[in-house]
Amino acid sequence: MSVPKQLVIAISSRALFNLDASHQVYINQGLEAYSQYQIEHEEELLEKGEAFPLVEKLLRLNEVLTDHRVEVILLSRNSADTGLRVFNSIEHYKLPISRAAFCGGEDPYRYITAFGCHLFLSTDPADVRLALREGVAAATLLASKKQKDPGAQLRFAFDGDAVLFSDESERIYKTQGLEAFAKNEKEAAKLPLTGGPFKPFLAALHSIQSEFEPGASPIRTALVTARSAPAHERVIRTLRAWNIRIDESLFLGGMTKASFLKAYGADVFFDDQQVHCSAASEHVATGHVPHGVANE
Structure with a gap:
């Protein structure tokens, strides 16, 4: 057995x-x-x-x-x-x-x-x-302003850089600006990002999801990132290289994440930046990940 x-x-x-x-x-x-x-x-x-x-x-x-x-x-x-x-x-x-x-x-x-x-x-x-x-x-769990309606499916949402992925690209954005970040991501589009602190947890969730037929899993995952095209390509290729499925990918191009997390129906959202966590906690349970350049 x-x-x-x-x-x-x-x-x-x-x-x-x-x-x-x-x-x-x-x-x-x-x-x-x-x-x-x-x-x-x-x-x-x-x-x-x-x-x-x-x-x-x-x-x-x-x-x-x-x-x-x-x-x-x-x-x-x-x-x-x-x-x-x-x-x-x-x-x-x-x-x-x-x-x-x-x-x-x-x-x-x-x-x-x-x-x-x-x-x-x-x-x-x-x-x-x-x-x-x-x-x-x-x-670190933040006090949530609203309790999510209970449902059968468990829905996780993750930020990308410094959470699922390393902060290597975010460091370029923080130190050199958006133009340098976009240029780097375009040039490195086929080079997978290094894993961040939540990569092993996402892999563990993916392993459970693999027990079920598509659409029948009790767990659903979403990437909710401020990235937009053309910086999306490196993210997609990274997840493909890891052989990890993520159910939904939202590339918001700097738009606020809170309303999208509410629409997705997240049970919990993980982000490395306090400003995003504070806004998200108005709608969903939120965990601040004190990792990476934004927390130094």
Whole structure:
């Protein structure tokens, strides 16, 4: 009997549940007061956090997958004692999450590689940056203004440069301007871009999609980029060279991405630039990827 392939997502407790009240206790009164607060309230259920709908849909994929299994790992700065409230809430919401690392105030990102994670989602930018340095796709979840209507299909949207691809071309744009960028992309059109931090995660999603006939996959992916013709050709040839299918490609030529993400119905959008993330979060759950020249 073959062992199913794994798609492993690591999630922080503050991304999965709303821990704003207890976090303020920690900020204002310190770790000891925070621990006492959690113990005193451990029978009170936590409200759903920013990542909860995404996690719920990810775990639901296991109902239709045959060759893969999706697992969500909880990573938390809590101790196991104070983390009891988190697990009580996981049990209440019937989330099949069984693996966790409670780090007692230390950085939880250290266990990402050991768990074999493909993606780390957190509300802590420092942990996200450290995870990216470990070579794992990671993003800081922004508070979303609107909740997406639940649907059966899980829809991911990605920016291109510095997210799916390296920031090599974006560096030219930032340092030399649009004309130099366009000239470089035209001359290098047949030269594939180097992979960015989210390439392995996209490849893992593509592997799951390959289990299904076209149009029948429970996962849909979209590239949403400010690029336009003629800079589109290098992107298309890069994905072809990687042998990775992406379902929709939007080349917006500098137009704002937010309305397109709303029309696409993204469950989550990943971008390296704060300005795009802030606009997108008005409509969809958004993860800021603090990687590349825009974040230096």
